Amino acid sequence: MVSYRKYLVERTLTFIISMFFSITIVFLVPRLAPGDPIKTALEQVIVGGGSEIEKTVEEYKRMLGLDKDLATQYIFYIKELFRGNLGYSIMYFPTPVIDIIMRAIPWSIGLLTTTTILSWIIGTFIGAIAGWRGEGSRFFNILAFIALGLYVIPYYIFAVILAYLFGYIIRIFPLSGGYTPGLMPSLNLEFILDVIWHSTLPALSIILSSLGWWFLSMRSMIINVKGEDFILMAEAKGLRKNRILWKYAFRNAILPQVTGLALSLRNVVGGALLTEVIFAYPGVGYLIFTAITNMDYPLIQGAVLFLIFTTCFLNFAIDILYPLVDPRIRYGEE
Template identity: 40%
Template sequence: MRFFLRRAVFYLFTAWAAITINFFLPRMMKGDPVSAYIASNQGRISPEAIDSLKILFGLDNDMTLWQQYIQYWGLLLHGDLGRSFSRGLAPVTDVIGAALPWTVGLVGLATIISFVLGTAFGAIIGWRRGSKADLVVPFATFFSTVPYFWMGLIAIAVFASSLGWFPASHAYGKGADPAFTFQFIGDVIVHGTLPALTIVVASLGGWILGMRNMMITVLDEDFVTVAQAKGLPQGQVLWRYAARNAMLPQLSSFALSLGFIVGGTIVMELVFSYPGVGKLLLDATTAKDYPLMQGLFLVITLTVLVANILADVAYAILDPRTRQLEG
């Protein structure tokens, strides 16, 4: 309990710091959302509307910075992240909510598949070190060094343009009406297969190499030798003793990967014209849509924190020594 309380206090402080920085950062930048919105409308806004916009964006000149900060927290606790002027003053929560499922569904699923396959293959290759299984490592490492955009372009050229197996872009076919039907879901799966495979192939090598190296280290530990001396089945020694301890460092990397899922793979989403959060963040930056950028940064930051909390919990469950040291 002491371990979890310590971690909870640490992450609550980190969340407060992230939210506070997220409040002050746009106000320290040159310009403000209202000025950018006026410039985008070429001055077709009355002075009364300008004052209303400043109140809408929490930049009321009649309020002190502290009052704006308190108001920001009040709106945040009510789930109000402001208005996106590049999206017709639509609520930021609605804009992010429309793009978030696409990124989580694509990048999240691809990351989990890559982690599971890479960790399993790395454990087996490390267990059979010195055998022909080691030949997988150079090929996997090579693919992990290829940039996302280059691999995506190659995948489009081969599997979309030449072979015609998969669509080259977008999340679903043009003219299709989004609906929870088998036809639309199948269309989404077909469009998402190529970018998902690109992410899996590009990130698989890192998981394999990391797990293999940790397995080689763990196999020299005494508890593995004792387990083998007891005559336990090889599969049990591999997965319950060696792999369970070797995958602990993998969990930290996996937690960070899960956290950055919300940020999306910006380059991949651009290459495949995928309507995810990464592309939305780039569009918001190009349009200088400060409220939308602020909302996206906040969601990404909090997601990384939640992912790290889950990693700490999993780490403590798998390795009791962590709880003892923290306690």
């Protein structure tokens, strides 16, 4: 356990250092980029004289603190970050960027966590049984073929197909949005059902496309493990087939699946950009998309920073939790 503590400290330091670098890069890049966003923005609004624009630009710069030197700006930036202040959106001025992100996040996390976990569970279990039954079963062979098909088709294709089939041809699901306009977002049954109804198609598109992969990888892992000596040994011990599958084969085959799940869970904050765009789903993906099309710099910057933070944090969490799943991981000791 001493070595685990050391490992913990190392991981924490890595997390802090990588966060520090990311924050600095996010700070520097827009300042190094050519062009002046304020000027560009104002030129679209103010028609006429150059000196007027210059004056207004100076005014805004002073207001935003951009007239100070880089070091002062940096310290100010870090200080504000710690207070959770990511600046103000241009699109939705004067709403703070953090508020906008916070509003989008539950949608993305809700949609992607649910879909990722659901498809992981379904794919892993069916894959395990398919692998265990082996090549002999025609049903599972056909299933593997279908899974391969699902895996190679990108999720946004499913999104388009589903939207067309169930939103346009058979109109049983809504085509866009996170909930029916006019409904007050609250935690009552009516609203929750409405959200589920709206999320069905986006969720289905993501589940369908990731299911194939979970199925195929688990199936091949089980087939691999089946050839191991400890499976033969378990059989020689006279254990029941089901016990061998779940306690010997499954427990070994699941390890890479857990890594896979953890790795894909860190994408949940980023959102499934194209699905969200196709269904105008109010998540982070859709937010970034609109921020970019509207050149909303503070919002883009804030969203990127937020994504970096969550990615780093989830990686950190995976690193910490993984040794608890697989006893062979030795916390980096010699």
